[in-house]
Amino acid sequence: MPKTDTTEETDTGRTLLRAEGISKGFPGVWEHLILNEIDFDVKEGEVHTLLGENGAGKTVLANILSGFYGSTAGKIYIKGEEVELNSPQDGLEHGVGMIHQEVMLAKPFTVAENVALGTDDSDFSYPLDKVEHRVDQLSENYGLEVDPTARVGDLSAGEQQRAEILKVLYHEPQVLILDEPTSLLIPQEAQQLFKVLRGMADEGFGIVFITHKMEEVMEVSDRVTVLKLGKVMGETDIEETDEEELTEMMLDEKIPIRLERKEFEEQSVSLSVEDIYVTGSRGNTQLNGVSLNLHEGEIFGVAGVSGNGQSELIEAITGLREIDNGRLIIEGKDMTDASPREIQEKGVAHMPEKRREIGVVEPMTVGENLILRDYRDPPFSRLSVLNRSAITNHAEEIIEEFDVIAPDIWKSETRILSGGNIQRMILGRESWRAPEIIIASHPTHGLDRRAVSHTWELFIDLRDRGSAILLVSEDLDEVISLSDRIAVMLEGNVVGIVDSDEADKSELGMMMTGA
Numbered sequence: 001m002p003k004t005d006t007t008e009e010t011d012t013g014r015t016l017l018r019a020e021g022i023s024k025g026f027p028g029v030w031e032h033l034i035l036n037e038i039d040f041d042v043k044e045g046e047v048h049t050l051l052g053e054n055g056a057g058k059t060v061l062a063n064i065l066s067g068f069y070g071s072t073a074g075k076i077y078i079k080g081e082e083v084e085l086n087s088p089q090d091g092l093e094h095g096v097g098m099i100h101q102e103v104m105l106a107k108p109f110t111v112a113e114n115v116a117l118g119t120d121d122s123d124f125s126y127p128l129d130k131v132e133h134r135v136d137q138l139s140e141n142y143g144l145e146v147d148p149t150a151r152v153g154d155l156s157a158g159e160q161q162r163a164e165i166l167k168v169l170y171h172e173p174q175v176l177i178l179d180e181p182t183s184l185l186i187p188q189e190a191q192q193l194f195k196v197l198r199g200m201a202d203e204g205f206g207i208v209f210i211t212h213k214m215e216e217v218m219e220v221s222d223r224v225t226v227l228k229l230g231k232v233m234g235e236t237d238i239e240e241t242d243e244e245e246l247t248e249m250m251l252d253e254k255i256p257i258r259l260e261r262k263e264f265e266e267q268s269v270s271l272s273v274e275d276i277y278v279t280g281s282r283g284n285t286q287l288n289g290v291s292l293n294l295h296e297g298e299i300f301g302v303a304g305v306s307g308n309g310q311s312e313l314i315e316a317i318t319g320l321r322e323i324d325n326g327r328l329i330i331e332g333k334d335m336t337d338a339s340p341r342e343i344q345e346k347g348v349a350h351m352p353e354k355r356r357e358i359g360v361v362e363p364m365t366v367g368e369n370l371i372l373r374d375y376r377d378p379p380f381s382r383l384s385v386l387n388r389s390a391i392t393n394h395a396e397e398i399i400e401e402f403d404v405i406a407p408d409i410w411k412s413e414t415r416i417l418s419g420g421n422i423q424r425m426i427l428g429r430e431s432w433r434a435p436e437i438i439i440a441s442h443p444t445h446g447l448d449r450r451a452v453s454h455t456w457e458l459f460i461d462l463r464d465r466g467s468a469i470l471l472v473s474e475d476l477d478e479v480i481s482l483s484d485r486i487a488v489m490l491e492g493n494v495v496g497i498v499d500s501d502e503a504d505k506s507e508l509g510m511m512m513t514g515a
């Protein structure tokens, strides 16, 4: 793909903002850079989209471009001149304003008061009626409807965002950076925002639009830069690319290999989720009628960008979250209202995403945690008498087979172990009995390569021996390598189920982003 020389004048106009070789590390995580030598620029009259998955580094880069964060290395030029942006005020003075993903306005104050608070004379001695008047003008000019005298707390999310944009526009910037501005908006509001952005670009603004949604990229951009794990994967005019190419760039081109396994024959259904509805932590509906069947001897992958209902699905299946509507059937029995304990006793093993909080009891020793599920059963307990040596041998076998590093399994508290060791403990504890059903959430997240391949082999082995495995992972390579079938979740729904030998990474990626 052709890479435009960022210093060159093009039809769109002169370069307003240019960043060169921006790198960023954070204290405590210096071992890898969050941003790695990023080049990025925005010109007069264009919408330049920054596209990338969660965690790609979009927000960090935006904060650096607008003066909220300093960079570890690299340079920023405004209209050709090198600048140092040490604060958001610096950014604004140089004509760069940022709209954050979360609304940053003070809720008890009015729109105009919030605008005044952002100015140098922020002690309220500032003539508010003048501010109100100016906000009204700006609001009219740019089609950003909002009442300057309204209390921010009384406004809808869309109105609050418009107020936030007006607050920045008050400083007459030339570059406006919007970090995932549509995440709080309903579709109609998003459409309206796109119109506003296009209008502003036509007037000569340089707009940096940040998103992880493919459909939005195609709709609003003139140019797009794809970011992945802190690196630029490519930069192109929107007319010279398509959704497929962008998806590939965003997710990584390498073709995952499917692991050898026994032929999948559809056997009996182990677990079925029937049209369930679940309320999320913030009171909103997080699952909107999800249905799926998990079969004996099958790995069923659930792919999706995080936050699209995967965690809620797992919590519903393991009894950790109430099911508002629909049914959960496990081994033929209705378990919709069952407790986590009852579900576990029905043969469901859980390898949770929150390993420390849910996976283990941190103040207990490593040995105690390893035997937590099984100590009541033979051979570890007979006629209510614990068999110490059987327990010790069992714990030591798991430690050995799963490479768990612990100073003393009967003395060391589990909390002192690293995340990787805790995950290997949980894998060992949950899998040694070859449970009928395994619910695994991000099972290899944070593990080193060796532990990842060990885990993958273990899953295939359990599957071949008849376990039904539900695998939720954000790692598409993992999902494709392991699964027999793959469901894609988007906004609380399963938007498609594909056979994984026919699954194509970019197609899955497009489903994940709603393209």
Ligand SMILES: Nc1ncnc2c1ncn2[C@@H]1O[C@H](COP(=O)(O)OP(=O)(O)O)[C@@H](O)[C@H]1O
Pocket: 026, 027, 029, 034, 052, 053, 054, 055, 056, 057, 058, 059, 060, 061
């Ligand atoms: N203050 C911080 N300290 C350490 N790591 C951070 C900090 N802020 C962000 N990160 C990390 O930087 C990476 C990129 O984050 P972010 O820019 O928010 O991603 P995006 O906006 O593309 O989803 C993530 O791995 C995140 O955990």
Ligand SMILES: [Mg+2]
Pocket: 058, 059, 060, 101, 179, 180
């Ligand atoms: Mg972000």
